[in-house]
Amino acid sequence: MAKRSTLFIRIVEGKNLPIKDITGSSDPYCIVKIDNEAIIRTATIWKTLSPFWGEEYTVHLPPYFRTVSFYVLDEDSLSRDDVIGKVSITKEVLSAKPQGVDGWMNLTEIDPDEEVQGEIHLQISVLGDGDIPRKLCCQVLEARDLAKKDRNGASDPFVRVRYNGKTYESSVVKKSCYPRWNESFEFELDEALTDSLLSVEVWDWDLVSRNDFLGKVLFNINKLQSALQEEGWFRLGPDKSKHSEYEGTLGSLRLHLRLRDEVVLPSSHYKPLTELLSQSGNWPDFIMLIDETTTAESRQEVANNLVKLFLGQGLVKEFLDVLFKLELDKTTEPNTLFRSNSLASKSMESFLKVAGMQYLHRLLGPIINRIFEEKKYVELDPSKVELKEAGCAGLHRQQTESDVIQQSSSLLQSYLSELLTSILQSASYCPLLICQVFHQLYLRVQERFPDPEYRKVKFIAVTSFLCLRFISPAIMSPKLFHLREKHADARTSRTLLLLAKAVQTIGNMDTLACCSKEPWMVRLQPAIQQGITQLKDFITRLVNCHESEDLELQTRMSLQCGTMEKEGFLFLHRTKDKCMPMTSPFKKYYVTLSKDTLSYSRTLHSKKSSSISLPKIRAVEKVEEKCFGSANVMQIISSEDSGQQETLYLDCKSVNELNHWLSALRKACSHNTNTMSCFHPGIYKADRWSCCHQKEKSDPGCDKTRHGVTLQEWYDPLDPDLEAQLIYQHLSSVQHAMRDKYYKLREQQGIQEADSGRDQKKSDGVSQLFDILQDLHEAHTAVEEEERSKNKNVFLELQT
Template sequence: MAKRSTLFIRIVEGKNLPIKDITGSSDPYCIVRIDNEAIIRTATIWKTLSPFWGEEYNVHLPPTFHTVSFHVMDEDSLSRDDVIGKVSISKEALSAKPQGIDGWMNLTEIDPDEEVQGEIHLQISVVGDGDTPRKLRCQILEARDLAKKDRNGASDPFVRVRYNGKTHESAVVKKSCYPRWNESFEFELDDTLPESPLSVEVWDWDLVSRNDFLGKVLFNINRLQSAQQEEGWFRLGPDKPKHSQYDEGTLGSLRLQLKLRDETVLPSSCYQPLTELLCQSVGPHLNGNWPDLIMLIDETTTAESRQEVANNLVKLFLGQGLVKEFLDVLFKLELDKTTEPNTLFRSNSLASKSMESFLKVTGMQYLHRLLGPIVNRIFEEKKYVELDPNKVELKEAGCAGLHRLQTEADVIQQSSSLLQSYLSELLNAIQQSALYCPLVLCQVFQQLYQRVQARFPDPEYRKVKFIAVTSFLCLRFISPAIMSPKLFHLREKHADARTSRTLLLLAKAVQTIGNLDTLACCSKEPWMVPLQPAIQQGIDQLKDFITKLVTCEDTDDLGLQARMNLQCGTMEKEGFLFLHRIKDKCIPMTSPFKKYYVTLSKDTLSYSRTQHSKKSSFIALPKIRAVEKVEEKSFGSANVMQIISSEDSGQLDTLYLDCKSVNELNHWLSALRKACSHNTNTMSHYHPGVYKADRWSCCHQKEKTDPGCDKTRHGVTLQEWYDPLDPDLEAQLIYRHLSGVQQAMREKYYELIKEEEGEDPELEKGQKRLDSVTRLLSVLRDLHDAHAAVEEEERSKNKNFFLELQT
């Protein structure tokens, strides 16, 4: 059994942001923090006070997290980025709205006294008996992960303890965010003031300016006297909020969509009956019989939950090796309901959403290989392209060599030539991609092509089988990726306005080709006419490509190997990074990093000097004990991570990787943490600094073998399309959905039986189908009982713990 928390985040847009630049605008971006740890950085939107991001993330979190916050910043190239404001949302607020949060939220001022972090280790007790005055004893042991308030990247913390008008202070620990005090203070316990709290405050000492507040913890003396003693790590909280100098809404607002899901995942054996029932509903033994369960899921899934259900089903059937069979059932259901070929797969049905998910899960590497070169070319060239006469800007097309502005016709002619060049390059790449398109993608498109051909065999519908394939491949996969390459991880940042317009026009051309109809587009947007010859040629090329794709020809060993490599995901993540590796030596003062090509595969992390050279070093993934960030002051970079692994001798080996951005850093952190999620010998604590000058830079401990001064954060990861499959979690999510719609499924079931068999169905046939539904309801009931037993066990443990605390 495991507890999993997943947070869906969509950073939609901002509005009414304050001006931060002398140009009268700002360059805003967002940093997303989980309990003060930065995990996401959006792209910067240049020169706007109303940015649109539209970026989506799924984040796996430990169930113990407290807060998610969104810090809006203004990027400056010559100085430190300006802080605009923040939105903070507690876990309690997210849990209170299981349907999710969607709306505008005002940015608030970032008050340093509110920006606290870290924990303090305390032992609070009441000592003494009836013969001697009772005393309140507070033992200050240590603290960890305190905020960095000084320019040296640390703090000088001390503790101030207050009770009943009296105050004690600890010694100051210099230059540490992980101080150890081990000091004890006592107060006379005043029974006449039972409501007087004990306050433990942590401060950063400063010689020439006022001390900085680092956080505090308050203790209820009444509760403490009942328990006699309380010990543990306590999260530091903020001070009382001060009155903001800004009126509400002055700093602008963010539109956010958030949804927290806490799941208790049971052992695999509990989900086996549900998984078997789902597999039987698409298995080959059906022999053309009515696929009851998938049809019921299709009929009872609402539009709001359809994408999520499709994701879960695709991943579950991929794990069971039955994704082709599952999609084929959905194809058949969709075709049975379709009478007009022109509307086929144009709605957001379960079949359409499932194919979208399938393409992203199995085809992202293919998409990157296909679109990467042309998208990079457009970003790098930054050419002005416009075909619509109403949008042509002649000032953008000045021709300095001729000392005159080009005419509107000149601009459109040059734009048409550029777009035809881009389109030709893309279509040639699509044709060549038939050799390396993943085999499972070819097979699914083949069965879709054949199903549609059988359903609409008449000559006048001869294009429909091609359109069925292009409606997914072009309209729902390639075109959206061209329009928004950032959202498909093709580029690190959003396109500027000029590049964005070029991408949009190219995507329009691809959509027109995908529709196999030049006339429809040109009648709606006549300014696309200059592209008509290229589009017509593209239609012929695309049909030729689809013909090759659906034959799944693997006569070429090289082509087969390329397909198998992409299909099996032998390379889960790769790219150039700067590396430095140490064993038993200190970090030199100069930068030790060198550029290597790093590859994360199923079993190893390897690297070499070039992409195609022989890998020079390997780290077996089971030997990795921690994957964590490194403090910025250690190497002068905020984007360094460390991989701590153990050798056969037991000696620890640390590899440092310097990434080019916080997003790249978090993608690598997430990929490695997920790849090592089943490692057993992981570290619970680590050093966020480096060992140099005979001490750790983070906590100043002199022992190199010190176990670590900060807890590891391996529970926070970003969800990617190429994540390893988690069959138990997918089955749990499907169970949760089916539990919510089981009454609707029962009603729909009887309705469908009546429609097919009439009011007097054959008793034997109807009874078989009734048994099928009864089995499903029984499986759901068993899973409900299993969850109830786990919850009861948790309540019992918490009750016993509270009783032990009291005694």
């Protein structure tokens, strides 16, 4: 059994942001933090006070996280980035709205006394003479993951303990966010003040300026006298929030967040469900019921889960074929085929993203990179031409509107020609499974609309997915398809939009419709017409790819197992028992993560390389900024056969690259058994750990590892148990609607409803499905009862 929280994040846009630059604008971007740990940085949107990001992320988290925060900053090239404001949402708020939080939220001023993080380890005892308590003893042991308040990337923490008007202070631990004090403080208990509070505050000591607040914990003395002793790690909380004079004037963010807490049962519990869903004889009834009872808001997620489940079972081709038949049976007008957001359309979108992203990158990568690098001004619409943007035609003549349009037409035709050539050549490397699915679709549409006047429909059915729902959206928003790290600027974005329009027109196979709505597109008509002919030839070749069963099995198995391959240049440093050098220890290597190993070499095609076996990795964690002067360094801690521990440091160029590598490695090592529960976020230098100042190199660590924090990405391996759990959750939520729909259908078919008792033998798959959902519900209920009983026993032990 596994527990985890999944947080879906969509950062849509901002509005009314304050001016931060002398140009009268700002260059905003967002940092997303989970409990004060940065996990995502959006792209910067230049020169705007109303940025649009449209970026989506799915983050897998341990269930004990507290808060998700969105910080909006203004990027500056010459000075430190300006902080504009933030939005913070607690887990309690997200849990109270299972349908999600969606809307505009005001940015608030950032109060330093609220920017706290970390935990403190305390032991608090009530000491007495006989049965009468007399003294209150507070033992301050250590703290971890404190906020960094000083420029050196650390703090100088000390503890202030208050009770009944008396205050004690601990010693100051210099340059550490992981201090250890081991100091005790005693207070005389006042029996008349049983409701009074013991306050434990952590502060950062400063020589010149005032001390910075790092967080506090409060204890009720009345409860302490009942328990007599309380010991453990306590999360530091903020001070009382102050009223902001800027409230409502810092702008707002439009966000969509949805939190889902999952308990994934052992595989045996899901076997009946996956076996029943895998029986193709049940599919028409199942899929029809799911399609008609699923809301538009959740259809994409349901489609994604079903596609992944059937990919894992090696049945996605058959599953999609049933969807095609159901959609075609409902379609009377071929021009509307697959144009709605039906389960069939959403499932094909998910399938192409899961099975075709590598194909898409190879297909579009060169042309997208060319457009970004050239940054040419392109405009065909006369009403939008800006001559000052276009520049000069020569030394002595300003370009005219006609010149700009003619030049833009030539550039677009060049881009379109390169793209079409790439598409035509892609038949040889398009994944076999995608070819087979399009072959099925092509034949189904041909059977449904055999008349000569509908001869284009079978081609349009393929292009409606390949061009309109896959290639064209990726051209318009390359960052959202991982083709670029940043969003396009306004000029490049317009070029991409015009190219995407041309691809959509080719995909629709109708030049007249486009030119009637946007007559200025007529300049591309010859290129578009040629593109339609070429695309027809390409589709004919694509759907006639006939491969052997061995290749089909190979493709199926590769999709079933999933691949966590990741590669790229990183700066790397490896250490065993060596002392850390004074100069920068990092050297550039090409790092490759494969199924079994993490390898690295000095060049991309170098024959000489080093590697770490993934099962030997014990932890993959971040490194404190002060260690190397970079906030984007991670460490990979592994054990050699001799038992010696070794650490590999990787320096990434951004917080996004850092978290993508952390996520990929953690997922690749998710089944490792010899993992560490604690680690050192610092480095061992000058005979001590830089984080907690411990002198023993073998010290187990001062911070807890974060194995469970990962990002969902398109190349993630399939997780059959999780997909089955997500499908169960959805079917359970619509079970009553499915029953009503099912019984109505049976009545329409003239089938008499039999006694619905559980002891009666069911003769159809849908009835079996309802039984299986009930069994899974009972299994989850039993797990919840066991967890409640366990928590109750722990509470009773603490009480005694």
